[in-house]
Amino acid sequence: MTVTEYRLEVRITPREGLLDPEGKAVEHALQALSFEGVQGVSVGRLIRLRLAADDEGDARRKGDEMCRKLLANPVTEDYAIALEEA
Amino acid sequence: MTVTEYRLEVRITPREGLLDPEGKAVEHALQALSFEGVQGVSVGRLIRLRLAADDEGDARRKGDEMCRKLLANPVTEDYAIALEEA
Amino acid sequence: MTVTEYRLEVRITPREGLLDPEGKAVEHALQALSFEGVQGVSVGRLIRLRLAADDEGDARRKGDEMCRKLLANPVTEDYAIALEEA
Amino acid sequence: MTVTEYRLEVRITPREGLLDPEGKAVEHALQALSFEGVQGVSVGRLIRLRLAADDEGDARRKGDEMCRKLLANPVTEDYAIALEEA
Numbered sequence: 002m003t004v005t006e007y008r009l010e011v012r013i014t015p016r017e018g019l020l021d022p023e024g025k026a027v028e029h030a031l032q033a034l035s036f037e038g039v040q041g042v043s044v045g046r047l048i049r050l051r052l053a054a055d056d057e058g059d060a061r062r063k064g065d066e067m068c069r070k071l072l073a074n075p076v077t078e079d080y081a082i083a084l085e086e087a
Numbered sequence: 088m089t090v091t092e093y094r095l096e097v098r099i100t101p102r103e104g105l106l107d108p109e110g111k112a113v114e115h116a117l118q119a120l121s122f123e124g125v126q127g128v129s130v131g132r133l134i135r136l137r138l139a140a141d142d143e144g145d146a147r148r149k150g151d152e153m154c155r156k157l158l159a160n161p162v163t164e165d166y167a168i169a170l171e172e173a
Numbered sequence: 174m175t176v177t178e179y180r181l182e183v184r185i186t187p188r189e190g191l192l193d194p195e196g197k198a199v200e201h202a203l204q205a206l207s208f209e210g211v212q213g214v215s216v217g218r219l220i221r222l223r224l225a226a227d228d229e230g231d232a233r234r235k236g237d238e239m240c241r242k243l244l245a246n247p248v249t250e251d252y253a254i255a256l257e258e259a
Numbered sequence: 260m261t262v263t264e265y266r267l268e269v270r271i272t273p274r275e276g277l278l279d280p281e282g283k284a285v286e287h288a289l290q291a292l293s294f295e296g297v298q299g300v301s302v303g304r305l306i307r308l309r310l311a312a313d314d315e316g317d318a319r320r321k322g323d324e325m326c327r328k329l330l331a332n333p334v335t336e337d338y339a340i341a342l343e344e345a
Contacts, residue, residue: 004124012133022246027134029243029288030157036149038090038139047098047133048113053124063122071116071201074194077249108332115202115329157287160280163335176296184305199306202329208321210262210311219270219305220285225296235294243288 004053006087007060013073013080014045048072051087060084090139092173093146099159099166100131134158137173146170176225178259179232185245185252186217220244223259232256262311264345265318271331271338272303306330309345318342 015021021043028042054060064082073080101107109130117125140146150168159166187193193215200214226232236254245252273279279301286300312318322340331338 014133014135020246020248022243022250024134026243026288027158027284028136029291030284030286031136031153033287033291034153034156036153040137042134042136045133045135047100047131048110048128049100049131050114050117050128051126067117067120067122067125070120071194071198072113074192076192078194106332106334108329108336112199112202112329115205116198116200119201119205157280157284160278162278164280178296186305186307196306199330200308203308203325206325206328208325212309214306214308217305217307219272219303220282220300221272221303222286222289222300223298239289239292239294242292244285 004055005060007052007054007057007084008087009048009050009052009060009064010083011048011050011064011068011072011080012045012083013048013068013078015043016077016079019077045078046072057084090141091146093138093140093143093170094173095134095136095138095146095150096169097134097136097150097154097158097166098131098169099134099154099164101129102163102165105163131164132158143170176227177232179224179226179229179256180259181220181222181224181232181236182255183220183222183236183240183244183252184217184255185220185240185250187215188249188251191249217250218244229256262313263318265310265312265315265342266345267306267308267310267318267322268341269306269308269322269326269330269338270303270341271306271326271336273301274335274337277335303336304330315342 023044024042027044031039052060054063068080107129110128113130114128138146154166195216196214199216203211224232226235240252281302282300285302289297310318326338
């Protein structure tokens with residue numbers, strides 16, 4: 002079976018409603034620098050990788066498993082996966 | 088003048104060619120968990136915020152200025168801004 | 174009154190018993206690199222700063238307030254402050 | 260040979276003189292929250308782990324190797340290792 006290479010971009014974000022000290026720090030910092038009208042700042046992680054998979058469904062399943070097993074904290078974070086052929 | 092609220096999503100990524108120990112750690116961890124065919128892992132930050140601005144151009148200029156003054160390290164990181172009306 | 178400058182070192186650590194995906198990633202990565210006999214890896218933050226204060230007690234109170242208001246997540250993280258005169 | 264368990268605490272800090280956007284963000288945020296007399300903020304990482312080793316010298320050598328191979332960015336970060344018997 003042919004194996005295709007995919008690029009995955011995983012966005013990991015603090016779950017809404019939970020505390021996000023890093024986001025709060027950035028929000029206050031922007032205020033201190035006189036950026037006005039900024040609110041709702043959140044700081045998450047952006048993980049990019051290349052992955053060999055049978056097809057798009059397979060790539061998505063593997064990405065999903067990586068997030069659940071390692072990349073994201075299931076208690077405090079949400080994740081979303083975007084993928085395309087490399 | 089009317090002020091519009093925009094959502095900005097800022098992707099901050101380690102500049103290609105520079106060392107990225109976090110990316111390397113995640114890549115090795117995925118191998119240790121038997122995820123095969125993974126390479127080129129990079130770990131960056133994903134910052135989301137809402138911003139009041141005159142128009143889309145104004146929102147982009149402000150986002151750009153935030154990145155240069157505070158959010159990204161101009162020596163080691165690249166950034167990209169996506170925006171939409173809130 | 175004389176004001177003294179202090180150096181503060183704040184250790185912020187994931188609360189024991191909670192999930193720590195970054196710690197897990199580093200632990201797996203060390204295994205993948207053939208470091209044996211490693212366990213219990215946790216990844217926290219280390220914040221250093223200089224602070225003007227009336228005396229050591231005042232410096233500690235201010236450091237404590239910074240942690241509770243901004244630096245640490247009171248739900249998921251613990252912190253400890255070490256200080257010395259600069 | 261008897262193997263002993265050690266606790267290692269690794270402090271990883273941005274190299275002095277290099278840019279530290281996270282430290283700058285925290286410094287501005289503290290100012291926005293009216294903490295006065297704060298300067299020189301840096302944000303690093305604090306990694307704790309337990310490690311089986313022959314003796315203290317062996318534990319230190321292994322910790323050092325972990326830092327050079329995975330934990331710290333040799334171009335932009337410094338590290339220091341503290342250890343004790345578990």
